[in-house]
Amino acid sequence: MKHQTFFRTTSALALASVLGVAAHAATPEAGSVIGNQATATYVNGAGDTITVTSNKVETVVQQVAGLLLTSDNSEEIAPGGKAFLPHIVTNTGNGADAFALTAVEGAGDYDFASVVIYADADMDGVADNATPITETPVLAAGERFGIVIVTTTPATATAGQTETVTLTATSQLDGTETVTNLDTLTVATGAIMELVKSMSVDKSAGDPTIVDAGDKVTVTLTYSNTGLSASTGYTVSDVIDTRLPYTLSSAQWSDATVAGGLDESNGALVDATNGVGETIAWQADAASNTVEFEISSVAPGRTGSVTFEATIGALAEAGLIENTATQADASGAYPDSNTASVEVDPQYVHVIDDSFTQSDLSVLRSATDDDAANDSVLETTDTAQGGTVVFEFVLGNDSNQDDAYTLDVSNLDFPAGTTFRVVGADGATPIVGEVPLAAGTGTKVTLIATLPVNAAPAAAGTTNYTATIEATSTQSGNVNTSTAEFTGAVLAATVDLTNAVAGSEGTGDNPDNLGAPWVTTTADPGETVIYPLELANQGTTSDNYNLTLDAPLPDGWTYEFQLPDGTVVTNTGTIPAGQSATVNLVITPAEDEVPGTTSFEIVATSPISGQSDSIVDALTVNTVVDLAISADQTTQAAPGGVVDILHTVTNEGNITITEGALSQTGLSQFSGVIYLDQNGDGVLDPTDPVIDNIDDIAGGIAPGDSVQLIYRVQVGPVPGVAETGTISIDTALNSGAATDGDTLDNAVEDQIVVVSGDVTLTKYQAIDPDCDGNPGAFSKERQAVEPNQCIRYRIVAANTGTASVDDVVIKDIVPAYTAYETCGAACDAAVTPATATLDVTGDPLIESSHGALAPGADASLEFTVRVDP
Known part of the structure; x- marks a missing residue:
């Protein structure tokens, strides 16, 4: 499975600036990752323009709680009277939640004798029972629940006195999402x-x-x-x-x-x-x-x-x-x-017939009945051996309330081996269980009788096959019966479905290839595969065939049948007797499908005759091996100093990688060591181990997962010297059992320059949940953020060298899933020192110019983005 990250390289920043393209995307789902890197340039004492990149910061979108409470009440009440105050709690979050409830009287002119909360599930303003409650049941997102607060005013209360009740509902999901209503009760002096x-x-x-x-x-x-x-x-x-x-x-x-x-x-x-x-x-x-x-x-x-x-x-x-x-x-x-x-009170009457008059006076009639003189359904159209006979009945609910009906079929004298199916009004969807009907309405149901393939051919008028269909009321147990009668001829019929691939046809009726698929095709995850098919109508009359797969494909897979011109179909259309038609089965496995072979049975079934044929083919999903390391960085160090460079290794394949050599090359005057950042905080800790192979990571790297490396480089003593260190992942993985299929992302190059003016660039982030300019603590670590909350970024350029640097410029870009935000001037972008200039007109490019930076001094750029709601 591909693991998407969202960041921009220096070239991407430049492109966004030139084109003026906003780096925003659609609203992120929970769990989406927001992240990017900043860049800075400066001129050192030797006149060299040097570019450095920051670490990458990431933020994860979280599930949120939401609550709506309606509404405030204001009523008059007599001394000693009771008030019944209705409210509705609505879950406006994005997941299931329950809500704690409290009702507290205020410091008014009098004290209530009692304040109690009761359930009002039907929201009619009347308590459901006399049992007090302190919380709602679990409510799905968008679901409502009613409550009633009952207060009793003391007999000593006097006209004009007021008292209040504050109702508070609090989310059980996070314990912080709270909403209140205020009810006010005034003792009345006038008419009540x-x-x-x-x-x-x-x-x-x-x-x-x-x-x-x-x-x-x-x-x-x-x-x-x-x-x-x-x-x-x-x-x-x-x-x-x-x-x-x-x-x-x-x-x-x-x-x-x-x-x-x-x-x-x-x-x-x-x-x-x-x-x-x-x-x-x-x-x-x-x-x-x-x-x-x-x-x-x-x-x-x-x-x-x-x-x-x-x-x-x-x-x-x-x-x-x-x-x-x-x-x-x-x-x-x-x-x-x-x-x-x-x-x-309920009254139960129903019919199963060839017609029914509904309460709106519209009439439903059987479209297959060839004899309207009675309430049976007669079918006279010829069929084939193994074919079907279709009887459309009308089921009507003449009751005064909704009811549901079970349907049962009894064979009287259809040929032995005949099977019966009852399907819905569409003539295709099987009816499983009950058929619900509102009072005064009807629906069409279809009885499909499928003759056995060995049914004896018979001339029209000699068959006279009959079966009964019974409709039983679920509510009352009442039964109504109708009859299906067939007098048409029984003809011979057959269909042959084959692969249009020489040597792999699968000719014949449901052919067996000794348990093996006839055609097996290989593909990568997410890659579309086409299986050409041919259907031959070998019957005596024209026919058409529904196209299906016998069992569902794995989750995330898609398939469709197409005509040769690309038209998507589920049926071949009419094929004359003795002729054939070509269709393509198009299958796409899931993007994250694991390696393996999936067999599937392709079925062509005539909705007219019921004849069908099938063949079994298969698709083998290839093993995709792809470890990717990101991203190239440019940094510098003071003579003899060290620099820690962060890199992320991501498994973008579909198998777990447990072994693979990591190497670093290119340094001659400098020295470098690769460490595993075990806690992912971007800081080299004493316990972080040196790593030279994926087998140093417990459990390896699963598909879609990432680990962070710290490349520590110590430079030489001479300013101006630059070297490029390359970190590479071997293409031979899992002890040679797997080979990386995409070697373009198996290495990163880090340029390290020894400068007398040494500028380091570090990026931090802090969550501003209310978008009011009050962010939390800044950190380089991954943090969690909710939709419509804000992230404050701080990029610090520090001169850690011994000489001044000039023309310091910091650049960053508004990342995907976010928009630049000023919080109504409460969280405007800011720079230090005060003499620096800021340019946000190139949004999504944010840029600041800081001029000269003395040894030991630093400069910073801060700005805020809002996560898409």
């Missing part, structure tokens, strides 16, 4: 209106033992003023579920002094008056199934009700029908009523 909705059912219209279509529903809206002042202009609006159409002229007011219904035909006029002169105006809109009334005044302590009727509609499905009413008066809106409900 409470609205309770109830619905009761009269079962007499239909089956008196169940609630079903046609039953009358009495809806009661009970209002109460629990406050201290009258409510004026009190209105209630109820948008009724369309499955409960309103019954005209059915409304009654409990306070009416004159018996009789409320009149919805007189607009907003008064419909009734009570004994103290309060009036009610009633309106109903049948089109929107909405009712509304307004009462002129409701005195404190007064309770009344309005009742009306609705009817359970003919198309109402089994299950709950829920409704909530809203209320308001001249002072504003009050909380909605409770959610009232009616539960329609």
